[in-house]
Amino acid sequence: MNTILNFMKRNYKILVAILCLSVVFFAFNSNAKKDNDPERDKLLLELLTFVIEKGHYSPAAIDDAFSKGVYKDYIQALDPSKRFFLQSDIDEFSKYETRLDDDLLSKDLTFFNLTYDRLMLRMAEGKKVYKAILSKPFDYSIDENFNTDYDKAPYTATAAELKDRWRKQIKLSTLSSLTDRLKIQETKAKGTEETSEVKSDSLEMDLLDKAKSDKGVENSAPKTFEELEKETRVSAEKSLDEYFGFMNDLDKNDWFSVYINSITSRFDPHTNYFAPEEKERFDVSISGKLEGIGARLQKKNDYTEISDLISGGPAWRGKQLESGDLIMKVAQGNGEPVDVVGMRLDDVVKKIKGPKGSEVRLTVKKVDGTIKIISIIRDIVEIEETYAKSSVVEKNGFKYGVIYLPKFYIDFDDKGGRDAGKDIALEVERLKAANVDGIVLDVRDDGGGSLSTVVDIAGLFIQEGPIVQIKSAGRKKEVLYDRDKKIEWKGPLVIMVNSFSASASEILAAAIQDYKRGIIIGSKQTYGKGTVQNVIDLNQFVRNSAMGDMGALKTTTQKFYRINGGSTQLEGVRSDVVMPDRYAYLKMGERDVENAMPWDKIDAADYTIWNDNAKFKQAIANSKMRISQNDQFKLIEDNAKWIDSRSEDNTYSLNIDKFKTAQSSIEEKAKKYKPIYEYKNSLKFNSLPNEIDALNKDAILKEKRERWHESLAKDIYVEEALNVLDDLQSKAVTTKAMPVKIKKGKLAKS
Template identity: 80%
Template sequence: MNAIIKFMKRHYKILLTIIVASVALFAFNSKSKKESDPDKDKLLLELLTFVIEKGHYSPAPIDDTFSKGVYKDYIQALDPSKRFFLQSDIDEFSKYETEIDNEILDKDLTFFNLTYDRLMERMEQSKKIYQAILTKPFDYTIDESFNTDYEKAPYAKNNDELVEKWRKQIKLSALSSLTDRLEIQEKKAKGITEEAKTGDTDELSDKAPITVPKKEAKVDDKPKTYAELEIETRENAKKSLDEYFGFMGDLNKNDWFSVFINSITAGFDPHTNYFAPEEKERFDVSMSGKLEGIGARLQKKNDFTEISELISGGPAWRGKKLEAGDIVMKVAQGDAQAVDVVGMRLDDVVKKIKGPKGTEVRLTVKKVDGTITIISIIRDIVEIEETYVKSSIVNKNGLNYGVIYLPKFYIDFEDKNGRDAGKDIALEVERLKKANVDGIVLDVRDDGGGSLSTVVDIAGLFINEGPIVQIKSAGRKKEVLFDRDKKIEWDGPLVIMVNSFSASASEILAAAIQDYKRGIIIGSKQTYGKGTVQNVIDLNQFVRNSAVGDLGALKTTTQKFYRINGGSTQLEGVSSDVVMPDRYSYLKMGERDVENAMPWDKIDAAEYTVWNKNTNFAKAIANSKERIAANEYFKLIDDNAKWIDSRSEDNNYSLNMEKFKIAQNAIEEKAKKYKPISKYKSSLIFTSLPYEIEETDKDGVLKEKRTRWHEALSKDIYVEEALNVLDDLQAKTVAKQAANTKKDKLAKS
């Protein structure tokens, strides 16, 4: 989840003063670069704990209780499904359960080294275990079962129990895959049989079978025997596990030390995290939405690096030579000698391909057709389009409405002239006004947050002026962030869409709009509930000797934010004015369900004036609630949510094929009841604004993305209801109601 990054100057300087005053603590002797340097790890441990203790909003004492929490989190992170460690390992580790706090303070790496070495040993053993298991067929006639509730499952007492646990886990996965293959083949066979009886079928529907005439059946379509499908399933299972262990093998000791460090930071609160250098870079990209490179997404395929996608508008996309599916064999910087990257870690390949704007990288790639070619690309700034705001327009009942989707509250801290969510939302609002819209829906569903300054800018677009959010630091007076611009970009009907995953900055925006009664909040019962502010601190600036290498960064909770009415969004989130049921309504997935979450509290309210131009505000909310209560689709969604919640407790699976099929068929039969939800489609037609139509005419990739988005909007019952609310908020509705009331009175008289 993205952090809220506040205006950092004031509080950052305070923290900086504290650290610089103690910089002598972190003197470091230069050593040759290697995979893991214990001196560097000790330095990082000392630096992190010192910064957290001095800069955290409410640092927990590093004591035995803290140690137990770190121990639990770390062991679970190392082996979440309990398929590596034995109970004897856990017994040995548990001796350190109340000693980690002492080791942190003494910069002692004994516990970490013990767990790391043991994990590497157990993972090597596990490779041999799964490879041996998959050499022979499973017997699916045996009446046995496997429980996937790993949290409650015990550790294996010995190697035999561990092998048995692996066997059952792999068998369950293979059984699921095999039954799917058998079912697909059975359906295909029925299609051929029916074709022989009924002849060719020209028109297909959901109910009509897809038929293949026997006379045209190819050799590839010949039904496979059970034995062939069983072998195929095991081969695929082995391939998946090989890829998993290949990925795990790419992780070095530094990566695992980051896991340990983050178990320590999580002991303070869920949003205090350590960023290793590569993670810090990814965080910066996620916040700014741009990077310097070639504009290609990569993925690991065994020992090879494959191009999975080209980013629209990037240099690789513009060059039209590199394609999705190409395998990168070598990478060269300009005229330098090419470096073989086969078998190299994905992160290391990415480092070699990325680079400053204007520099050249030459990729030796194997094309899909097997040919080898060298492709030269000049790196450039790449904007990740999915990061940025986008809008659409729709006509409903003769009125035009705008829908703005904001995936995150992005900002580029390095470039004041760069894109940020505040400026982009203002631009979209201006464009929608030119399109003469009668209302705006701002969609922040699944928006995990981002920059606090952009929230103030965005909320300010919809009010005259006034406070937006209150900030409180430990031991200091509250700070109120204001919108001081009296200009209102949009004073018409407004709806904010949220869900359970709308967090942090999204919650500040929704809370401000709700407190002002400026717009109607519609969505899940409540938002995520993250009411804390984080600062990202580059750790490298606190070390005298640059030979230490990159230490990464620390994101630590330094403040809490509060609504202008004084209440915190921490844990409680923002309650929607209109609650719409969704699939996750009954599942535990908010801040209130996370360990070490900070508590809810309240401070004094700020002074603000409630918006008084929404004449039929209450009526619009009442109308929406009535529609939702009467809507059969919403009833079905709520019923589905209850079923999903009940299914979350069902973790026991039979490994007997017949019993497994019966259970799965029962689930599928029940699931059929909810299929209409996915097939819902409104009659609404969403289109791009004129400026974007010009862009999509030139960019086929962007055009396809927008077409998919518009189709998704037309199938989104939540968006449709948000537009219904905009209808009810129209001033014409009030006038019409007043006219009807007057007419009724005259008729009675």
């Protein structure tokens, strides 16, 4: 949920000037190492605290209360399941609970070094513990329980108690897997098709399928309880090996980033430090593109595996690299190949990525066991899933368009590159060419992005006027306007939101709602993030490159407000039509996050509401009536309450008979909600004509679109959005109504 504001050049220049003057206070060692250098860490602390104090919208006081918060967050981040530290460790650490504010200001790293060294020791001990536990069968006849509410669990006093906690954690995991395997086997023996109702993770299913294929038969003989029990331990050990392999890949700088972010998050939840690799990933996420080969990688023990190829990328176009290939060596052009087996995933990625036009040669082990050298010319790779897409559907004699916007993306380094504003304008233009009678703009799960694109997108649906108000600390408000009098789409409009629609999504929904330009439907309220962040490259303030890449800081510099003066902070945007949500009762919004900034309001802007909304009230009333009478929505609401009631149930029996009984009871109750997942509407969604040629040439893109269309045909929320468009239709020619002007939040004739 990151809102980047490029309208803040004035404030940013002031901040840069202050920081440039402050650089004289920083002393550097020209021979300093780039990795695990305490002088670099101290410099980073000084940079971060200075930038936050000077640039943050409302910086917190660095005092004992601040120190306690940092301590709590950091210890929890290091050991969230309380399976590494002993109570004696915590007793030792707690001496620093109210000292971290002083340590921060004096750049004292004693606490960090103490906790890091202790964690490395405890992790090494933990690896021996799980290996020993999984070396022999579990006794599932013992009557014992395990509580997974780690927040309320105490730290263990002795190594023996900690080992027992490990044992119970692992036993619960293997017990769940074992009961799944037993049920799958029983189901196969009955010759039924009930396996779809059995919960089993993909790894376990892969093991079962592999075992079947290894024997070369479709229906292998049933396995004994002992054989299945052993399989679960093998699977659990493999998962833990991969977990510890990932943890071993983290170096001291990675853990220092965890410590740094425990500090920055005390100012507010969206002030974060980006280590160099994280900054790169953030840039990719906000722009939707990168320079490389277009492959997603994952760690598989000591190997780096190709998990997926990005459609349209150079690796995909080359047709030599495949999912499942293992990368053994990487060479730059004609250079010497470097062995990457056992190398950190981030380091492998660095070697494979590179500028457009350069060559990389990968030595890979194919899925059939053969070794092959594959040459790929790097190029700009666009991540298609980042970008807006649209579909058309016919309903009750009308044709409607559905646009999905996953993120408010923009490339700040390339003004001619793709951005959400231009892409949505293009999708609207294409839908108009297809003669649609209404548009649904879906920003569900859209965590935000560029604020400038919000102004462009909202401006497509109004003649002109303010879109959002911005306020910086100690400065007058700034109003961002759509100044283009052209209205790209004048017809019926529905905006779909949910609890995870945040930041830029909320600005768009709020503007459309305040203008009464469209109807907002979805969860009771959106996420509630009403703050603006700037990303500041810390390297510009460092004179000595020997320190290495210092990363970047994303810090909250402003708050934004609706044009009616209200803030979306905490409260979010309340839907005109509330649709039941399975997760409606769980705590997941900004209002549930510690250190969130408060709600407030400012004066309203001057704006003119949309004058063609005669059917608004009736359409909203009709939708509310349909939802209240719809059995599917009633079931979703009932399911939400059930999920909420189960969220406090954290105790599990480790006795197999009692565990089976409890799981059977849960599964029996869950059957009631099976129709939620099986729901299908009678609508058929299709791609626009401009996309048809691309789909015929790109099998991967075609499959993705088909999956999206299938999901739309199962989406009752989209169906109700289209019902609202039905209610907004008016084929009769109407006379132009007198515009109504909002001035300081009051109605006035213009």
